Amino acid sequence: MTFNRPSIATAVLAVVAAGVVPLASASGGPGRSATTYRVAMKISTTRAVANEDTVTLTGTVSPAAPGTKVKVQVRHHGQTTWTKAGSAKVRKNSTYTFSFTPTTRQDRAYRVVKPGDARARTGTSRERTLEAIGWVWLSSLVPSRTEGVATISAMPINGESYGHTLYTGVDTTTGFVEYTLGRHAYELQATYGLSDRTEPGGRGTLAVTTDGVPSFSQTFDLGQSVLQTTNVTDAYRIRIDFAQIADTAVTEPSAGAARVLMD
Numbered sequence: 001m002t003f004n005r006p007s008i009a010t011a012v013l014a015v016v017a018a019g020v021v022p023l024a025s026a027s028g029g030p031g032r033s034a035t036t037y038r039v040a041m042k043i044s045t046t047r048a049v050a051n052e053d054t055v056t057l058t059g060t061v062s063p064a065a066p067g068t069k070v071k072v073q074v075r076h077h078g079q080t081t082w083t084k085a086g087s088a089k090v091r092k093n094s095t096y097t098f099s100f101t102p103t104t105r106q107d108r109a110y111r112v113v114k115p116g117d118a119r120a121r122t123g124t125s126r127e128r129t130l131e132a133i134g135w136v137w138l139s140s141l142v143p144s145r146t147e148g149v150a151t152i153s154a155m156p157i158n159g160e161s162y163g164h165t166l167y168t169g170v171d172t173t174t175g176f177v178e179y180t181l182g183r184h185a186y187e188l189q190a191t192y193g194l195s196d197r198t199e200p201g202g203r204g205t206l207a208v209t210t211d212g213v214p215s216f217s218q219t220f221d222l223g224q225s226v227l228q229t230t231n232v233t234d235a236y237r238i239r240i241d242f243a244q245i246a247d248t249a250v251t252e253p254s255a256g257a258a259r260v261l262m263d
Contacts, residue, residue: 037114037123038062039070043130049261050102050134057088057098059125061114064094070114072098075127077107085110105134105263131263133186137164138258141179148175149242155254156196158225162256167195168242170250178239179260181232187261188232190240192218193225195252202244202251209239222251232260 041059048055057072067090074085088098096112109127116122139151148168155165168175192206200222207217208230215230232238238260242253 035063035120037065037116037120039112039114039123039125041110041112041125041128043110043128046129047131047133048102050105050132052101054099054101055130057110057112057128059096059112061090061094061096061123063119065090065114065117065119066092066094068114068117070096070112073111073113075109075111082111088112090114102130102132105132107131107263133261133263135189135259136262138166138177138179138190138255138260139164141260144178144180144237146175146177148172149177149240155252155256157191157193157254157256158223159196160191160225160256162191162254164258165254165256166190166240166242166258167252167254168244169252170198172242172244173246174241174243176239176241178237180237181235181260181262183234183236185232185235185260185262188230188238188258189228189261190258191225191227191256192216192220193254193256194220194222195254196222198222198251199249201249203248204245204251204253205241205243206253206255207241207243209241210235211237219245220253225256 039059039061041057044056069087069089071087072085073082075082086098088096090096109129111127112125114123149166150169152165152167154161154163155167166177194202194204203219203221205219208215210232216228218226240255244251
């Protein structure tokens with residue numbers, strides 16, 4: 001009896017028909033993975049003061065990748081590309097931490113990227129936004145209106161020297177300065193008092209008005225001062241008034257190191 005042997009082509013067709021895939025096609029190739037890193041990320045705050053506050057990014061990486069690094073990227077307001085902000089090491093428990101202090105008042109967004117490797121493909125966290133605000137010297141702003149007020153780089157007030165000071169001179173009875181903040185500020189801060197450059201016996205008053213509403217007012221003798229912080233959140237315009245008290249020695253009412261916290 002004679003048997004016909006199946007040809008190689010016939011055998012392959014039989015394998016395919018049976019639903020069996022050859023081993024060579026079952027693999028994605030050496031070093032390749034079907035898994036993508038999952039990167040979780042939280043931000044410690046959504047608003048920070050430039051050059052003062054520390055912001056911390058924390059999160060986890062899955063699958064676990066202890067000893068590897070994640071990349072921290074930033075995109076500033078108005079930009080379309082991400083740039084490197086730093087990196088952080090993944091701990092044994094697959095968590096990471098990255099801390100920084102913003103140095104400008106630019107708003108920005110952050111994200112964390114875990115580069116791909118033999119374990120998994122590249123994964124990227126959700127982005128988190130940060131509003132950066134900062135202190136601005138009043139002496140650097142252009143007043144909306146002003147009369148009789150000058151600026152000086154250093155003024156002695158109650159034994160201390162203050163830079164960026166606003167004041168009225170000995171020949172000025174009253175003066176004022178106004179600034180339009182446009183609802184982009186949060187706090188006004190200054191040390192109010194009288195200049196140590198003048199003789200004892202003088203008295204002066206300084207007052208702050210926020211959108212026409214009195215916020216602070218105090219009369220000072222030489223050798224007196226107060227550090228005052230005024231809430232100017234949502235204020236459109238602020239005004240500082242300077243006045244010498246009549247029938248007292250001439251003096252210089254001063255707002256030392258006057259600054260405003262702005263976005």
